Amino acid sequence: MQAFKTLTGVAAPLDIMNVDTDMIIPKQYLKTIKRTGLGTGLFSEMRYKEDGSDNSDFVLNKPAYRKAEILVAGDNFGCGSSREHAPWALLDFGIRCVISTSFADIFYNNCFKNGILPITVSQADLDKLMDDARRGANATMTIDLPAQEIRGPDGGVVKFEIDPFRKHCLINGLDDIGLTMEKANAIADFEKQNANARPWA
Amino acid sequence: MVHAAAPRTLYDKIWDDHVVDTQPDGTCLLYIDRHLVHEVTSPQAFEGLRMAKRKVRAPEKTLAVVDHNVPTTDRSKGIDDPESRTQVETLAENAREFGIEYYNELDKRQGVVHIVGPEQGFTLPGTTIVCGDSHTSTHGAFGALAHGIGTSEVETQTLIQKKAKNMRITVDGTLPAGVTAKDIILSIIGEIGTSGGTGYVMEYAGEAIRALSMEGRMTICNMSIEGGARAGLVAPDQKTFDYLKGRPKAPKGMAWDMAMKYWETLVTDAGAHFDREVKLDAANLPPIVTWGTSPEDVVSITGTVPMPSAAPSEQKKAAIQRALDYMGLKGGEKITDIKLDRVFIGSCTNGRIEDLRAVAKAVEGKKVASTVSAMIVPGSGLVKLQAEEEGLDKIFKAAGFDWREPGCSMCLAMNADKLAPGERCASTSNRNFEGRQGFKGRTHLVSPVMAAAAAIEGHFVDVRKWA
Numbered sequence A: 001m002q003a004f005k006t007l008t009g010v011a012a013p014l015d016i017m018n019v020d021t022d023m024i025i026p027k028q029y030l031k032t033i034k035r036t037g038l039g040t041g042l043f044s045e046m047r048y049k050e051d052g053s054d055n056s057d058f059v060l061n062k063p064a065y066r067k068a069e070i071l072v073a074g075d076n077f078g079c080g081s082s083r084e085h086a087p088w089a090l091l092d093f094g095i096r097c098v099i100s101t102s103f104a105d106i107f108y109n110n111c112f113k114n115g116i117l118p119i120t121v122s123q124a125d126l127d128k129l130m131d132d133a134r135r136g137a138n139a140t141m142t143i144d145l146p147a148q149e150i151r152g153p154d155g156g157v158v159k160f161e162i163d164p165f166r167k168h169c170l171i172n173g174l175d176d177i178g179l180t181m182e183k184a185n186a187i188a189d190f191e192k193q194n195a196n197a198r199p200w201a
Numbered sequence B: 001m002v003h004a005a006a007p008r009t010l011y012d013k014i015w016d017d018h019v020v021d022t023q024p025d026g027t028c029l030l031y032i033d034r035h036l037v038h039e040v041t042s043p044q045a046f047e048g049l050r051m052a053k054r055k056v057r058a059p060e061k062t063l064a065v066v067d068h069n070v071p072t073t074d075r076s077k078g079i080d081d082p083e084s085r086t087q088v089e090t091l092a093e094n095a096r097e098f099g100i101e102y103y104n105e106l107d108k109r110q111g112v113v114h115i116v117g118p119e120q121g122f123t124l125p126g127t128t129i130v131c132g133d134s135h136t137s138t139h140g141a142f143g144a145l146a147h148g149i150g151t152s153e154v155e156t157q158t159l160i161q162k163k164a165k166n167m168r169i170t171v172d173g174t175l176p177a178g179v180t181a182k183d184i185i186l187s188i189i190g191e192i193g194t195s196g197g198t199g200y201v202m203e204y205a206g207e208a209i210r211a212l213s214m215e216g217r218m219t220i221c222n223m224s225i226e227g228g229a230r231a232g233l234v235a236p237d238q239k240t241f242d243y244l245k246g247r248p249k250a251p252k253g254m255a256w257d258m259a260m261k262y263w264e265t266l267v268t269d270a271g272a273h274f275d276r277e278v279k280l281d282a283a284n285l286p287p288i289v290t291w292g293t294s295p296e297d298v299v300s301i302t303g304t305v306p307m308p309s310a311a312p313s314e315q316k317k318a319a320i321q322r323a324l325d326y327m328g329l330k331g332g333e334k335i336t337d338i339k340l341d342r343v344f345i346g347s348c349t350n351g352r353i354e355d356l357r358a359v360a361k362a363v364e365g366k367k368v369a370s371t372v373s374a375m376i377v378p379g380s381g382l383v384k385l386q387a388e389e390e391g392l393d394k395i396f397k398a399a400g401f402d403w404r405e406p407g408c409s410m411c412l413a414m415n416a417d418k419l420a421p422g423e424r425c426a427s428t429s430n431r432n433f434e435g436r437q438g439f440k441g442r443t444h445l446v447s448p449v450m451a452a453a454a455a456i457e458g459h460f461v462d463v464r465k466w467a
């Protein structure tokens, strides 16, 4: 997994509430048995017209945002299906950070497993960042994870909170499997104890 | 094991008994007792294991089944769609290679993963269960802590997690005739919103919940995720034990007695702390229909489609307008005036035997409206067999329903069962998102009897006054 320290990139505004994982990556792309190549399907029902051509109204199709690395989105981002294809698709497109007022639980966890930083901010801060993101190619933001701040194009700073453990893992590029492997002894002990206490389980 | 003196919730108890390790900031490593696997979200996990030359840590605690992708027509001659076939074959191959029990598309035990788990007695009270599927919350009906997860975690027997907060939803009173578990959970989601449960595990309590069958409790827990919760829980009781006793994977003999001793402790202690409490009176609930593209867009069968102008904020107004445009509805329209093209009865929300019995009772001797195409997809092969034993299939077919093979089917439309653009469907499933049942398809979530009545009449009707 790629580590996440600081990221400077274009932020795209997606001012929709309850963006669900079906919207992020529709099910027809779920028939793959790979994790890569899902970027073409990202937001496909909004991004492409019925004939498959680009819908020029969709934010990520506008020239200024085609290389966006940050997404600023409405409340409850990532709700719905647990598909990890959602972060895979975002990542494959090049998005490494999503900012919203809240995230659905499973999506939030899935982000950390794939080196994507989900940032939760207040509604007032989101409104400001959404405005910043609307400035097109000038909407460059810097996400500084060690300092826990977002620096906007005009020098404005928004602070954010994150679990120390999650932060540590992202900065060091540690994924969950690597971490759980480190605890192999504790798991083995637990299993032994469990075999006595709850053998039926 | 931890035995704290303070009163604990059911969630606290199951959590405490599964913590392997705790980090200074409270992040825990949680032990997972049971793992369910299906074809769509698992291939990448097995690929990861293979690349790292690792094994599944506890193959005997894992159960695999195909459901999302399989056609619901005769499968004995193979699967036509090449991508679906690849996923199904990949799961079969992975199950073989990693030594996991697997129900293929021809096995009578095959079905929607969340129906299969309880049916086999794989789902047990007080266990932790995961599956790469958000509706894993269904298993909470048995007092199991069951989470939907991504794909990557499939590779270990533990989960990294911070503990969620406790929410209790108490539903007292008696449900009126014609009002069901589905209407309870849709009402709850309407009340708290789709992010109302974010960061919580919800325990459902109260006399109306206790009065529900295991099937009804599964319907409720199933949709906890639509309310944003990490998991839903109902404390196990005699109904739970009666349901499980004798199931193929349930403990037997001494192991059963030992398990029972533990299971009987799985209740929230008096005085335990909940971070949020919500109360509902079942006696006041009407049959519910969703009008929009989010499960929180609920309205009573006697109500009307909302007016964007009545929304409290500009953002909400825009959201309502967007949903109405998508759904092809106008603010102020009566729900009973909404005409349907399709009806889908099935899914892990409402594809169990009790649901099918309720539908059969409602449609016996009647005919599906000529303008409607209606399908019934049993949740599993065993549900299908049971229904056929009881003669329900004959009632369905005589009424003009299409009776199909088990699977997820048009709940998510990954196979050939899908809505055409603009088609309107009354569905017993759990999601009405844009495109969920097919590109530009329009979904209204309802209970099985409401869907059945809509199929017969061609539009929504109030089942309380319909016979």
Ligand code: SF4
Pocket: B067, B068, B112, B113, B114, B133, B135, B347, B348, B349, B407, B408, B411, B412, B429, B430
């Ligand atoms: S029936 Fe629907 S909700 Fe249930 S597992 Fe299948 S696709 Fe998911």
